[in-house]
Amino acid sequence: MQAAPVITVDGPSGAGKGTISHMLAATLGWHLLDSGALYRVTGQACLIEGVSWDDHAAVTDIARHLDVTFTAAESGEILVAYKGRDVSAAIRTEEGGRGASKVAAIPEVRQALLARQRDFCRAPGLVADGRDMGTVVFPDAPVKFFLTASAEERAERRYKQLISKGESVSLARLLDDIRERDARDSSRKVAPLVPAEDAIVIDSSGQGIEQVFDLVMQKVTEKGLL
Numbered sequence: 222m223q224a225a226p227v228i229t230v231d232g233p234s235g236a237g238k239g240t241i242s243h244m245l246a247a248t249l250g251w252h253l254l255d256s257g258a259l260y261r262v263t264g265q266a267c268l269i270e271g272v273s274w275d276d277h278a279a280v281t282d283i284a285r286h287l288d289v290t291f292t293a294a295e296s297g298e299i300l301v302a303y304k305g306r307d308v309s310a311a312i313r314t315e316e317g318g319r320g321a322s323k324v325a326a327i328p329e330v331r332q333a334l335l336a337r338q339r340d341f342c343r344a345p346g347l348v349a350d351g352r353d354m355g356t357v358v359f360p361d362a363p364v365k366f367f368l369t370a371s372a373e374e375r376a377e378r379r380y381k382q383l384i385s386k387g388e389s390v391s392l393a394r395l396l397d398d399i400r401e402r403d404a405r406d407s408s409r410k411v412a413p414l415v416p417a418e419d420a421i422v423i424d425s426s427g428q429g430i431e432q433v434f435d436l437v438m439q440k441v442t443e444k445g446l447l
Contacts, residue, residue: 226346229354232368235375242350254341256351261312264320274323284333328411355417367416
């Protein structure tokens with residue numbers, strides 16, 4: 222039995238699930254689990270410790286003993302530290318995303334982080350953002366969403382986001398990376414990126430974030446969780 226109600230928000234990179242999850246948790250006053258951050262920190266920890274993402278045994282050992290802390294800043298931003306070292310910016314880079322996808326494909330790593338993710342479930346409730354929240358981590362969640370969008374639109378969103386931060390990026394390269402990650406995440410043997418059978422699938426292509434959020438809140442209200 223879960224300690225509190227859970228709303229899961231799954232989907233591929235750039236579909237808007239992170240923004241929707243933050244908005245949903247803030248509106249409900251619930252806790253938030255950014256499961257992708259755990260995999261990003263694991264990938265970043267490998268770089269710090271000099272461990273190859275392809276060394277499955279070593280990566281798994283890092284995941285099992287992951288010394289990570291999440292702290293809410295006054296701005297509302299969540300600061301992430303590995304062994305006391307701020308990695309908040311590093312894990313949000315394109316390299317951070319590639320590392321997360323690589324280590325997340327290792328079954329033993331997923332198992333090592335499973336209990337840690339479930340520990341986030343506390344009263345009054347939890348919004349869980351990830352790729353297998355509704356299928357593996359919280360299969361009994363009363364409300365599950367799966368957000369998606371075309372690869373082209375997701376690449377464009379990421380491109381604008383990085384440009385706004387002053388980073389020099391290639392839209393074509395971002396599109397290739399997204400397609401490669403989609404293929405890797407969807408084809409892995411353990412916890413592939415697929416909607417749960419009872420998930421509400423929302424295609425955000427051509428929609429603004431407020432439109433998507435209004436639809437999400439409508440479904441949450443219908444389920445009696447508001």
